[in-house]
Structure formats: C-alpha cells, structure tokens
Amino acid sequence: MISAISKAVSNPTLVNVAQNTDASVICKTTVNAIGRPGFILIDSNIDENTKKFAATKEFLYQATCLAVYMAVIVPIFKKGGFKFAKEKIFKNTEGFEHFKNFKEYTHYRKLADNINVNNRLQTLNKEISDKNCKVKDMYNETLIAELNKEKPEKFNSVKGAVDLSNIIGSVVGLALVAPQVSQALIHPVLRFVGLEKKEDKSIDTKA
Amino acid sequence: MSFINFIKNTCSKLGNNNKSIYPMIAIASANGICRPTFTMLKKGENPESKKYAALRELLTEVIAVPTYWVSGELMAKLGKQIASRATDIKIQKLEAQGQKLTEKVKTDMKSSAVKKGQAGLMLIGVCTAAGLIIPALCSVAVKPVMNKISPKKGLDIKENAVTPPAVLIPQQQITRPAFKNITQSGMKVGGV
Numbered sequence: 001m002i003s004a005i006s007k008a009v010s011n012p013t014l015v016n017v018a019q020n021t022d023a024s025v026i027c028k029t030t031v032n033a034i035g036r037p038g039f040i041l042i043d044s045n046i047d048e049n050t051k052k053f054a055a056t057k058e059f060l061y062q063a064t065c066l067a068v069y070m071a072v073i074v075p076i077f078k079k080g081g082f083k084f085a086k087e088k089i090f091k092n093t094e095g096f097e098h099f100k101n102f103k104e105y106t107h108y109r110k111l112a113d114n115i116n117v118n119n120r121l122q123t124l125n126k127e128i129s130d131k132n133c134k135v136k137d138m139y140n141e142t143l144i145a146e147l148n149k150e151k152p153e154k155f156n157s158v159k160g161a162v163d164l165s166n167i168i169g170s171v172v173g174l175a176l177v178a179p180q181v182s183q184a185l186i187h188p189v190l191r192f193v194g195l196e197k198k199e200d201k202s203i204d205t206k207a
Numbered sequence: 208m209s210f211i212n213f214i215k216n217t218c219s220k221l222g223n224n225n226k227s228i229y230p231m232i233a234i235a236s237a238n239g240i241c242r243p244t245f246t247m248l249k250k251g252e253n254p255e256s257k258k259y260a261a262l263r264e265l266l267t268e269v270i271a272v273p274t275y276w277v278s279g280e281l282m283a284k285l286g287k288q289i290a291s292r293a294t295d296i297k298i299q300k301l302e303a304q305g306q307k308l309t310e311k312v313k314t315d316m317k318s319s320a321v322k323k324g325q326a327g328l329m330l331i332g333v334c335t336a337a338g339l340i341i342p343a344l345c346s347v348a349v350k351p352v353m354n355k356i357s358p359k360k361g362l363d364i365k366e367n368a369v370t371p372p373a374v375l376i377p378q379q380q381i382t383r384p385a386f387k388n389i390t391q392s393g394m395k396v397g398g399v
Contacts, residue, residue, distance in 0.1 A: 024227040156222030
C-alpha cells in the first residue's frame with residue numbers, strides 16, 4: 001500500500017511539474033479555475049442568478065490569467081531570463097558557458113539526474129537532435145566528462161536563474177498584467193454569453 | 208556588487224531545491240498589494256465600497272500566504288515519511304532477493320526517493336490549498352472579520368459575489384390578451 005502511494009507521489013511527471021515553476025503555476029491556476037467557481041456554485045447563501053454570474057466571471061478571470069501566462073509570460077521570461085542571466089549576471093561563468101539556451105541545459109540536466117552512468121551514456125549516444133546530428137556532438141568535452149562521473153555537476157545556477165525569472169514572470173503576469181487584460185475581456189464575453197446587459201449610454205433628449 | 212552576489216546565491220539555492228510554494232507565496236503576496244491598490248484606483252465608485260472591497264481582497268491574500276506555506280510544508284513532511292518507509296521496504300525486498308547493497312547506495316536511494324516524494328506531495332498540497340482550503344477558509348473567516356471591521360454590515364461580503372446585472376433578474380411575464388378573430392367583431396377597417 002505504502003509503496004503504491006510512494007510510487008504515485010514520486011511519479012517523474014509530477015516531480016518535474018513540482019520542480020518547474022511555470023508548470024506548477026499553470027497547475028495552480030487550472031485548479032483555481034475549477035475550484036473557485038465550484039465553491040461559488042455550491043454556496044447556499046447566494047441566490048441562483050448571482051451564483052451563475054459570479055461563477056462565470058471568476059472562471060473567465062482565471063482562464064484569462066492562464067491564457068496570458070502561458071502565451072506571453074512563460075516564453076518571454078524563460079528565454080529572456082536565461083539570456084539575461086548568461087550575459088549580465090553570470091557573464092558566461094558557472095556553467096552558462098556550456099549552453100546556448102535553456103533547452104540544451106534541460107537536456108543535460110535530465111541526463112545528469114539519471115543515477116546510472118551507463119544508462120546515461122547510452123541515452124546520449126542514441127539520441128539524435130532536430131538538426132539530424134547526434135546530440136552528443138553538440139555537447140562539449142567538459143559536459144561529456146561530467147556525464148562520465150558518478151555524480152555529475154548539475155550547474156544549479158542555470159536552473160535557478162530560469163526559475164527565479166519564472167517566479168518574477170509569474171508575479172508580473174498574474175498580479176499585474178492578467179487582471180488588466182481580463183478586465184478588458186470579461187465584460188464583452190459576459191455580454192456575448194447573455195449574462196450582462198449592454199450599457200445604455202443614450203441620453204434622453206426629450207427632457 | 209553585493210546585489211549581484213545575492214542574486215547568484217538565490218539562483219544557486221533555487222536551482223538546487225525549488226519548492227512549489229515559492230511562486231505561490233510570491234504571487235499571493237503580490238496580489239495582496241496589487242489587487243487592493245487597483246480596486247482603490249478605480250474611478251467612479253463609492254469610496255466606502257472601494258475601501259470595503261480592497262480590505263476584503265487584502266484579507267483573502269493574507270489568508271492565502273500562510274495557508275500555502277503550511278499546507279505545502281505539511282504535505283512535504285508526509286511525503287518524506289511515505290517515501291522513506293517505501294524505500295526501506297524496497298531495500299528489504301532487494302536484500303531478501305540476495306542483492307548486497309552498501310550503506311552509501313542505501314542512503315542515495317533514500318535521499319533521492321525522499322526528495323521526489325516531498326516535491327510531489329508539496330505540489331498536491333499547494334493545489335489543494337488553492338482549490339479547496341483557501342476558498343473554504345475565506346468563506347468561513349472573511350465574513351465575520353469584515354463584519355467586525357466594516358460598519359457596512361449590509362454589504363455583499365461573499366467572496367466574488369456580485370450583484371447580477373438587470374438582465375439576469377427574473378421579470379414578471381407579460382400576459383397578452385387573447386386574440387379575437389376580426390370577423391367576429393362588429394367593426395371593419397378598410398371597407399373590406
């Protein structure tokens with residue numbers, strides 16, 4: 001029983017999501033988009049019409065947050081964070097000099113996380129990159145030497161820099177940008193769905 | 208220079224152990240500042256209502272920050288215990304099969320499993336907090352606190368509760384008078 005629970009909890013996908021800032025923020029916002037409207041709908045102290053309206057509004061708000069975060073914040077801060085850290089903060093030191101972009105680092109980190117050295121090297125020899133050449137050829141001597149060690153260097157600063165950038169992006173995206181975008185989008189959508197009446201701006205000229 | 212060193216240290220620590228509670232706490236803290244500020248900056252609304260709404264938003268985020276932290280850490284502790292026990296069972300099984308494991312291998316297996324278990328359960332804890340615990344706590348705690356703080360007891364105090372626009376309020380149906388056949392009436396229009 002306990003082994004089964006442990007296996008489920010230590011599932012590699014779940015662990016990857018947990019250690020990845022943007023994935024965990026996406027996960028949390030998705031839960032919010034389901035949970036918050038759900039809580040409004042089961043609240044017995046609010047009348048039916050208010051419930052329907054508030055739940056739809058909350059769902060739209062969370063969905064907009066999610067869309068803005070995934071479409072704008074994640075790509076900008078992931079790429080920008082790596083580039084900024086590489087060039088301005090770490091100035092091509094502490095591991096940044098070995099990688100052109102974060103994708104390359106993620107690939108290396110996955111291999112370095114593999115406990116078995118033989119498995120690690122076999123995987124590296126098998127894999128072929130998008131450019132139809134072996135991934136191994138894209139690795140420099142330092143990285144290959146590290147992968148041959150029992151405990152390879154994981155260059156934590158590289159991952160940390162991107163994670164920090166993602167945290168800043170999450171704050172900017174979810175606390176500053178998304179509420180403004182959703183304010184502009186929610187009311188037209190609510191009107192389109194028929195849950196909100198169009199504002200009547202006509203002036204009574206007969207008076 | 209020291210600021211750069213601070214950033215470097217933070218990056219190194221985050222890269223080594225990034226917990227899923229960090230971004231959640233950061234977002235909730237930023238929301239606690241930004242949402243009430245945006246509400247107070249809204250134009251054309253009653254100042255008292257604005258104050259009330261801003262206070263309610265602030266309270267929600269004040270509840271959210273410790274809830275994320277406590278639920279994440281508690282679940283991580285649970286994850287540590289589960290993973291540790293499961294690894295012990297696994298080691299016992301392997302040894303029963305005749306495999307000889309050194310102390311170093313055992314320690315490595317355990318620490319790796321514990322790290323994964325903690326990360327997985329912490330994420331589950333954070334998501335549970337976001338989807339269930341925080342909305343539940345808010346619906347229980349915000350109302351009495353707001354009643355004590357705000358003199359406007361009659362105001363809407365439910366989380367996200369909005370007065371529905373007029374289009375949603377059910378209106379009384381107009382009953383049309385029964386249509387009478389024109390040939391049965393005594394008047395003719397148009398001389399036909």
